[in-house]
Amino acid sequence: MQKIILVTGSAGFIGFHLSKLLLDEGNLVIGVDSISDYYDVKIKLSRLRILLQNKNFTEVKLDISNYKPLEEIFEQYRPEIVVHLAAQAGVRYSIENPRVYMDSNIIGTFNILELVKKYNVSHTLIASTSSVYGSNTEMPFEEIQKTETQMSFYAATKKSCEIMSHSYSHIHNLPITNFRFFTVYGPWGRPDMALFKFVKSIKENKPIDVYNNGIMKRDFTYIADLVKAISLLINCIPEIGLKKIESDSLSPIAPWRVVNIGNSNSQNLIDFISEIEKNLNCKATKNLMPMQQGDVKETYADCKLLYELTGFKPNTSIKEGIKEFCDWYSSYY
Numbered sequence: 001m002q003k004i005i006l007v008t009g010s011a012g013f014i015g016f017h018l019s020k021l022l023l024d025e026g027n028l029v030i031g032v033d034s035i036s037d038y039y040d041v042k043i044k045l046s047r048l049r050i051l052l053q054n055k056n057f058t059e060v061k062l063d064i065s066n067y068k069p070l071e072e073i074f075e076q077y078r079p080e081i082v083v084h085l086a087a088q089a090g091v092r093y094s095i096e097n098p099r100v101y102m103d104s105n106i107i108g109t110f111n112i113l114e115l116v117k118k119y120n121v122s123h124t125l126i127a128s129t130s131s132v133y134g135s136n137t138e139m140p141f142e143e144i145q146k147t148e149t150q151m152s153f154y155a156a157t158k159k160s161c162e163i164m165s166h167s168y169s170h171i172h173n174l175p176i177t178n179f180r181f182f183t184v185y186g187p188w189g190r191p192d193m194a195l196f197k198f199v200k201s202i203k204e205n206k207p208i209d210v211y212n213n214g215i216m217k218r219d220f221t222y223i224a225d226l227v228k229a230i231s232l233l234i235n236c237i238p239e240i241g242l243k244k245i246e247s248d249s250l251s252p253i254a255p256w257r258v259v260n261i262g263n264s265n266s267q268n269l270i271d272f273i274s275e276i277e278k279n280l281n282c283k284a285t286k287n288l289m290p291m292q293q294g295d296v297k298e299t300y301a302d303c304k305l306l307y308e309l310t311g312f313k314p315n316t317s318i319k320e321g322i323k324e325f326c327d328w329y330s331s332y333y
């Protein structure tokens with residue numbers, strides 16, 4: 001059945017792919033994005049041009065940290081579902097420029113929570129990150145693990161959004177799903193992320209910066225798998241639960257959950273780079289560097305909950321995914 005879905009961050013990498021999938025499924029999509037200049041806006045405008053070819057897509061250029069104009073959008077379109085992806089992303093940039101993370105991630109998410117409450121949205125889905133697992137070393141990362149030691153301000157703001165959303169869900173009975181994404185990659189990907197930077201530098205015969213001397217592992221998630229998981233989770237609306245407390249009486253649990261979306265396969269960064277080299281038919285000159293501040297050595301997702309809820313397991317290999325990215329990069333540039 002056709003739904004009215006508001007997607008924030010629709011000109012971004014994930015928002016673009018998700019909006020496209022939701023439109024292909026026949027939904028009406030209201031895309032809200034400030035088109036921030038954190039990276040080349042040309043790629044955001046190219047993504048938007050593709051979305052605007054579908055008459056069911058409406059573009060709204062708006063900064064979500066401004067409450068009033070955002071409220072007008074909710075008033076006008078009355079979305080049934082909100083997928084909130086707009087954020088200031090990036091671990092390193094959050095050291096140099098923390099205030100923009102406060103404005104976009106904390107104030108922006110607070111505004112979204114106020115509006116999904118006011119307009120009684122039936123399911124709100126919010127992007128969080130594997131970075132909230134911070135310095136945890138028990139692998140794979142499971143949603144029930146404690147997440148108290150974020151290593152970057154970016155991760156701290158994302159963890160704060162999870163907590164804020166829990167309180168809104170609990171107090172106002174709002175169904176909310178938080179996803180923790182694990183290093184997402186693929187065509188139309190972000191120019192500030194490793195795959196894009198590696199391909200660009202190798203093609204231009206420039207050296208690539210490889211942190212922690214390449215001793216890093218990442219659970220790389222292919223974009224098509226990720227947006228499929230999101231579209232399936234839209235229909236998995238959390239319900240109010242009941243929990244037994246000490247006196248044997250029952251206490252309500254908020255209709256709220258956290259779901260990892262990863263590939264459940266932690267890959268060595270060096271193997272990832274070798275796969276790029278094979279595709280480009282060119283050896284990279286590696287600039288071996290120390291660990292970056294705020295970064296973590298390994299991520300690895302436990303995705304049992306995603307499978308239990310949706311019956312879906314992301315499974316695109318880096319071999320297939322890197323090929324898709326390299327083909328897209330060559331055709332776009």
Ligand SMILES: NC(=O)c1ccc[n+]([C@@H]2O[C@H](COP(=O)([O-])OP(=O)(O)OC[C@H]3O[C@@H](n4cnc5c(N)ncnc54)[C@H](O)[C@@H]3O)[C@@H](O)[C@H]2O)c1
Nearest residue numbers: 009012013014034035036063064086087104127129181184
């Ligand atoms: N890509 C990944 O590997 C990854 C991993 C973990 C979590 N995430 C999260 O997923 C979400 C989407 O990430 P992405 O990779 O598509 O990033 P992206 O930067 O490509 O997309 C984010 C979009 O949000 C917009 N935006 C930023 N601040 C805004 C504001 N104040 N108001 C309105 N729009 C604003 C930007 O213009 C951008 O188009 C983010 O919340 C990010 O933190 C991404």
